[in-house]
């Protein structure tokens with residue numbers, strides 16, 4: 001933590017950012033905020049890094065709560081000490097089974113309650129020893145076996161810190177939390193668990209330990225208020241002391257080191273009345289909003305800012321969304337499209353794509369995964385989940401920046417023997433040469449996991465990138481986030497083409513990337529909805545994707561040079577309520593050489609994916625609509641010209657015999673005929689296809705889930721519409737119409 005701060009301070013000096021910005025304190029403040037944010041991950045943060053494990057623990061706890069209550073009954077005489085624990089942990093008897101355990105433990109307050117019962121309470125009462133002393137062997141063995149997987153004291157600290165992080169990120173109201181509910185995006189999530197004053201004190205301590213003195217003291221105060229009429233005088237005194245000492249320490253910190261410091265954040269004014277009178281507190285304006293305004297002054301699409309600022313932007317987008325970041329200009333080219341890449345099969349059922357950012361390209365494939373596939377991925381991963389690691393293969397380390405668990409699903413294997421193959425292909429004189437491939441590697445392909453192989457193939461069809469060959473991508477990574485689980489901002493590429501992999505130190509990795517290149521693209525599918533939080537954000541693009549079960553986000557990580565595109569930095573926001581499952585398919589660059597054209601010049605820094613898709617058969621919904629509107633407006637215009645002419649009773653004979661007017665008349669007649677033809681076709685089209693068509697956007701999901709509807713939709717849009725289009729959009733007619741307008745204009749001027 002200290003190191004991070006020193007490094008950032010050096011960064012600051014090096015970049016001499018102060019000269020670039022008027023608000024000299026801004027960067028300092030930003031760093032402080034982010035530094036405080038990044039201090040929230042303690043060590044040993046293993047148990048709750050996946051919701052799946054939490055769920056398992058809860059199942060064990062349900063059994064445990066039954067056994068322990070029976071046990072207590074049987075050992076009445078010896079139970080005094082044990083009862084103390086039970087009374088505290090399970091005051092209302094054994095826990096009730098709940099049908100949806102995942103949802104139960106996904107609520108941070110429920111998880112908090114559970115860890116508390118099984119962590120510190122369990123330890124405080126020396127439960128492990130007490131249990132070992134007892135005679136009811138069977139029950140005893142059961143209980144102690146189950147309790148082996150219970151969390152430790154540091155897990156408890158971790159969960160307190162996670163709650164503080166969530167409160168911080170999503171600006172959760174302390175009193176609401178105390179009453180067991182969380183408000184997010186106008187929605188209330190209720191928990192069965194109520195925080196008691198002791199819990200509030202714990203969370204307050206967690207917040208102050210993380211440097212958030214304002215939140216911490218607020219917790220102490222609420223706890224003290226709730227405790228006021230309690231008969232537990234001793235604890236009331238402890239709390240009163242906490243508030244007193246906390247506020248004194250707070251004031252000292254504020255007065256000596258300001259509202260924000262490297263490891264702290266205070267209220268803008270002190271509690272002490274005398275101190276408050278100091279001049280400097282009279283005109284205090286600096287508050288959290290003030291800092292936010294400063295962050296919002298950042299411009300998108302600039303990679304050359306310190307990483308702390310990127311983190312601050314990402315934090316803001318997780319907390320407040322991206323509405324205040326992107327402008328209409330940024331969104332101008334965003335569309336939704338049906339994509340089929342000229343494939344007859346996908347013409348019938350095209351991919352539904354939403355473009356989230358054009359360059360660098362980020363998009364969302366809606367309804368991409370099938371339910372059975374998602375269940376398979378999760379079921380496969382559950383027994384194989386291990387704490388997430390990042391980094392190069394040779395130096396992998398468990399990280400604090402990513403609190404999730406992951407498993408790998410290998411969908412395909414190639415049975416060729418590299419040594420044999422190499423004898424006939426590439427001479428192995430250089431140790432760092434890439435592993436060679438036999439002439440027809442696909443002959444050696446064996447599908448290890450059929451759903452996985454199907455998804456990989458579908459990704460190929462959807463993106464137009466190669467995913468099935470030996471070096472075209474990684475196995476599927478499946479990840480599950482736990483309470484407050486997040487993935488801080490990062491680039492997916494390893495930086496092979498930026499020289500980030502040392503051929504001698506990380507030899508294996510170097511050889512591997514020498515063969516495959518780097519992670520050109522990420523295809524990341526959401527395997528669950530997330531009730532609250534957990535968005536994927538791209539802070540430099542102002543993009544925030546809401547996890548939507550079955551949808552997949554796809555983006556390009558590399559420049560055409562192979563170097564990493566810094567603008568694609570992204571992260572996963574903390575999960576507030578719910579369980580977040582994702583699967584990643586990283587697509588390597590070297591195998592795409594036949595799929596992606598090489599850049600013709602240095603200036604073609606980024607792959608124009610959107611253009612390629614357009615060229616290969618993408619029907620853009622917006623574009624189609626606006627074009628239709630233009631035609632209809634035009635038709636109405638022409639019709640009204642014709643109508644006005646007839647209302648005025650300008651019959652052929654009555655029109656003055658002036659040449660210009662004759663010409664106009666003749667042209668209008670021809671044109672009117674053509675327009676009538678268009679109307680006839682249009683009428684027929686509407687009659688046939690849109691007569692009983694009164695759907696709204698809300699029906700879309702259900703509508704396209706029916707294959708016949710989808711078939712009709714595709715038929716209308718891919719076969720019938722082009723026919724009508726030929727009649728409606730006619731260059732010769734457009735020209736005629738322009739002539740008519742010009743002629744009419746010149747006549748009216750005369």
Ligand SMILES: O=C(O)CCC(=O)C(=O)O
Nearest residue numbers: 487535536571572582584
């Ligand atoms: O969880 C997310 O939304 C992002 C995950 C991610 O970026 C990754 O796995 O590389």
Ligand SMILES: [Fe+2]
Nearest residue numbers: 490491492570
């Ligand atoms: Fe990522």
